[in-house]
Ligand SMILES: O=P(O)(O)OC[C@H]1O[C@H](OP(=O)(O)OP(=O)(O)O)[C@H](O)[C@@H]1O
């Protein structure tokens with residue numbers, strides 16, 4: 159089984175939760191994809207790094223990150239997978255709001271100004287969270303080369319409408335959830 163197939167198996171086994179939930183957007187649903195159970199899992203997280211590097215291979219970026227918290231372990235998994243491939247990839251974290259003390263940075267990590275960056279998410283339903291990160295990155299002077307998610311839960315049209323290239327490792331069809 160290749161890495162993409164192994165990760166899909168892990169998500170189906172450990173990440174899909176059935177039951178009534180309220181989503182980030184305020185919408186309600188009968189199931190949830192809890193990808194924190196994947197991106198923080200010792201078996202699945204290394205696969206996340208490999209698969210996300212593979213699906214974004216053509217985009218040409220040297221830093222990766224997104225809106226905390228879902229994006230954070232995706233970005234660090236990619237950083238470590240890239241290092242194992244002999245490639246230098248930095249990560250960053252976009253805070254939901256600016257910090258009032260310390261260095262008062264909205265984007266933590268190595269500076270993103272003037273760099274080609276990839277905005278990531280664990281999953282996206284409306285695109286709201288990842289596009290908030292894109293806006294903060296643009297304000298910080300980064301060049302966003304694209305957006306990528308592990309699982310697309312319906313955000314493709316909203317993200318593609320911005321004109322940014324969009325990659326997802328899995329759709330709801332792959333998960334048998336549509
Ligand atoms: O595409 P959207 O409609 O924005 O929904 C997707 C967002 O929802 C989840 O995060 P959540 O808002 O629950 O916050 P968290 O990352 O802090 O857990 C997920 O990690 C995405 O960030």
Ligand SMILES: O=C(O)c1cc(=O)[nH]c(=O)[nH]1
Pocket residue numbers: 180181182183189190191192193281282283284311
């Ligand atoms: O839209 C969301 O908030 C959302 C949906 C989902 O399946 N998983 C998740 O983490 N967030």
